[in-house]
Amino acid sequence: MKKIIDTLHYKIRSRWLTFTHHKKQQRVRKKILSYYARHPSPDTEIQEAVTYLSKHPLTTFYGTFQEKYHAHDVPVFTDAANGLPYVMAEGKKLFFKRSHHKRTVQLLYNALRTEQDPDAPHCYIDPAFRIHKEDVLADVGCAEGYFSLLHIENLKHVYLFEQEREWVEALEATFAPWKEKVSIIPAFVSDQNNNGHISLDHYFLQLPEKPDFYKIDVEGAEGRVLQGMKKLLFEKPVKIALCTYHHQEDFEIFSRFFAQNGFSHRPNPGLMIYQNDLDHIVPPFFRKCLIKATNNHV
Missing domain, CATH: 3.40.50.150 (Vaccinia Virus protein VP39)
Incomplete structure (x- = not known):
């Protein structure tokens, strides 16, 4: 029963944090686009980032490279010997914290493979x-x-x-x-x-x-x-x-x-x-x- 309650608490908390962060991202996106509409940058990289942001939600990175990665596609396993969650990274087991839930592992690993894209x-x-x-x-x-x-x-x-x-x-x-x-x-x-x-x-x-x-x-x-x-x-x-x-x-x-x-x-x-x-x-x-x-x- 305790495990069920803990899982339910985790899901409620996670959904609330996701909701509040999403709202914050929306406000910041609007702030950035408004700023550069009034103060265009001569910097090419900023121009490209603003153009991408104008057509997409606010994310950490700016470019199409990240669009091929999706957290829900990440299979998460639990090791029978040590009880730790893991994913397969290029044929090798990559373990995560014992306290991490499946969705957390999916999000973390998706971020890792995105940030190490060439x-x-x-x-x-x-x-x-x-x-x-x-x-x-x-x-x-x-x-x-x-x-x-x-x-x-x-x-x-x-x-x-x-x-x-x-x-x-x-x-x-x-x-x-x-x-x-x-x-x-x-x-x-x-x-x-x-x-x-x-x-x-x-x-x-x-x-x-x-x-x-x-x-x-x-x-x-x-x-x-x-x-x-x-x-x-x-x-x-x-x-x-x-x-x-x-x-x-x-x-x-x-x-x-x-x-x-x-x-x-x-x-x-x-x-x-x-x-x-x-x-x-x-x-x-x-x-x-x-x-x-x-x-x-x-």
Whole structure:
């Protein structure tokens, strides 16, 4: 009976949250279109995003690439051995939190595969910026570990940094077949080394092999992660895929950071709307999603 009540409560709450978020999206869409009707932008990417938005509901990304993905198409399974929900991602089991309901898993996985579409502004790699065979990957803020799972067969080793305990349980299940080349670090990555926080410089100090590729997506703490890896930036050739959308000014700040440290860097094409910031969204509304940076001084 408790399970039935919990499921009913979840459905009611989910539908209410979906309804209120949809109403908020409608208000923000109207606000954006009204603003650019009065203040046309000379920026081509903004023009394209506004044109797309004028014909579609407000979503995170702007482009036809996302239209081939639908959450209701995602089959969700429950593992008989550990009880965790999972989906099949390119033939591999990708586990989610024990507390996640089927619909939540469908929505999360659909968002993951959408954002890693080759045409998405959130995609971490491209033909000129990719992971090579036998690379070492640091997945900083890995959550479910989808990006690492896509490349696990080619990696020499992967370091998964994720502080949330429920995600750690899911990660242990997902990467069990490759546990000999996977390290899971349950800590906040920062520029400090105390109270559950760790810097990348400190963590990798005693390890003989440093990462070749860093994927950094830490819910707005990207600046502190960079400050805590100053030594690693100059130790060997590296690639860094860094999220720049959690704060309006992040793209400009991190562009300056990489330029000042001798990195060549470029944004991913395209723009996005950060859905978690709709209550405080201001012009230009759209944000650059990701910087791809590499050093040329080693």
